[in-house]
Amino acid sequence: MLETVAAIGIMATAVAIGAQAAQMTAQQRRSEHERAVALQEAANAMERLSAAQWDEITQTHLAEMRLSDEAAALLPESSLAATVVDGRDGELATKRLAVTVAWRAGGAQRKIALTHWRFQNKEQP
Amino acid sequence: MMRHRGGYSLIEMLAVVGASSLILAAIAGLLTLLLRVEAAARKDAEAIADAQRLAEQFRLDCRTAEGIDIAEDDGSTEYWELTLSGGQMVSYFVGPEEVTRAVEDESEFESYCFPGGISASIELPDENSQRVVRLRLAWDYSAQGGAHRTHWAIEAAMPAGASERIAHEANK
Numbered sequence: 001m002l003e004t005v006a007a008i009g010i011m012a013t014a015v016a017i018g019a020q021a022a023q024m025t026a027q028q029r030r031s032e033h034e035r036a037v038a039l040q041e042a043a044n045a046m047e048r049l050s051a052a053q054w055d056e057i058t059q060t061h062l063a064e065m066r067l068s069d070e071a072a073a074l075l076p077e078s079s080l081a082a083t084v085v086d087g088r089d090g091e092l093a094t095k096r097l098a099v100t101v102a103w104r105a106g107g108a109q110r111k112i113a114l115t116h117w118r119f120q121n122k123e124q125p
Numbered sequence: 126m127m128r129h130r131g132g133y134s135l136i137e138m139l140a141v142v143g144a145s146s147l148i149l150a151a152i153a154g155l156l157t158l159l160l161r162v163e164a165a166a167r168k169d170a171e172a173i174a175d176a177q178r179l180a181e182q183f184r185l186d187c188r189t190a191e192g193i194d195i196a197e198d199d200g201s202t203e204y205w206e207l208t209l210s211g212g213q214m215v216s217y218f219v220g221p222e223e224v225t226r227a228v229e230d231e232s233e234f235e236s237y238c239f240p241g242g243i244s245a246s247i248e249l250p251d252e253n254s255q256r257v258v259r260l261r262l263a264w265d266y267s268a269q270g271g272a273h274r275t276h277w278a279i280e281a282a283m284p285a286g287a288s289e290r291i292a293h294e295a296n297k
Contacts, residue, residue: 003137007144011151018155022162029166033266036173037277040180044280047184051256051282070276 031105034075035112038101041071042114045082045099054120057084057095067101075103093120165267168240172264175237179224179262180279182235186215186226187258187281195247205247219245224262241265256283 045065049057062082072078078101085096095118102111133141187193192208205217214229222242226235241264248259258281266275 004140004144007148011148014148014151014155018159022158025159025162025166029169032170033173033275036177037275039177040277040279043180043184044278047280047282048255048257053255068278070278074275 027106034103034105035110037071037074038078038103038110038112041067041080042099042101042112044068045080045101046097046114046116049082049097049099050116050118054095054118057097057118059084062097065099071101075101076105078103089119094118095120169266172239172241172266175239176262176264176277179226179237180260180277182226183217183260183279184281187283190283193247193249193258193283195249219243239264241267250283256285257281258283 048065049062052061062084065080065082066072067075067078067080081100081102083098085098087094087096097116097118098113099116100111100113102109104110186207186209189210190207191210194206194208195203196206197203202218204219207215207217209215216227216229218225218227220243222239224237224239224243224245226237227233239262243262243264245263246261248261250256250258260279260281262277262279263274266273
């Protein structure tokens with residue numbers, strides 16, 4: 001009787017540990033996928049900003065930027081925020097662009113931020 | 126006087142063998158499950174890594190592209206052709222489980238693998254998207270035990286001078 005109880009106890013422990021490990025792996029995988037999608041979204045936003053005309057890059061224009069439908073569906077409670085700070089580097093006007101994608105994962109708030117500088121080119125828009 | 130013989134009864138032996146078999150079966154089942162989960166995780170991680178590499182390479186190519194064209198080979202399979210600065214041609218072919226990038230004059234090939242199957246399409250810039258090309262990828266992803274289709278949109282900005290050429294190629 002004692003041996004049977006001990007065997008069942010060991011088996012239950014092994015099953016619990018295995019199930020927990022599998023759950024952690026799945027969560028880790030989901031988290032990695034979400035992070036990769038968030039990074040692509042931030043990079044896409046930055047590409048759009050790098051292609052935009054110099055005069056179009058204003059805080060008003062940036063406030064209209066949104067996540068794609070695919071990313072919004074995948075990332076829970078997600079949002080995209082973009083900011084621009086005007087500056088100067090000697091003779092050149094500069095814009096410091098920052099894009100942040102935030103989402104909730106595993107009860108914690110996660111975010112990815114990219115920063116990019118644009119320098120005014122008089123010849124090209 | 127009866128002699129006392131040490132040892133185990135048949136019932137005890139059967140109980141021990143039965144319990145051991147159950148434990149071994151449970152451990153084997155768990156190991157199989159963990160190996161399956163690990164293999165799926167590795168496959169997914171490789172697909173994500175390849176999608177990120179593809180995104181990075183596609184953006185680099187677009188950044189120096191003078192033109193982009195959607196073409197078809199003899200088998201009516203669609204591929205994309207980018208003319209880089211200096212006249213170098215780079216083509217992207219979509220296969221059932223991979224996207225291949227080929228550089229014309231250097232005979233250089235690079236493959237991005239998606240073992241679950243890949244579908245890809247490209248959207249050329251229009252008036253609204255300015256100079257941004259959009260590459261859409263969709264592949265099977267085994268998140269949380271079940272198979273899902275994941276969709277990625279990769280956007281890449283082309284240089285200002287490319288606009289006219291893109292419009293011309295798109296209208297061909």
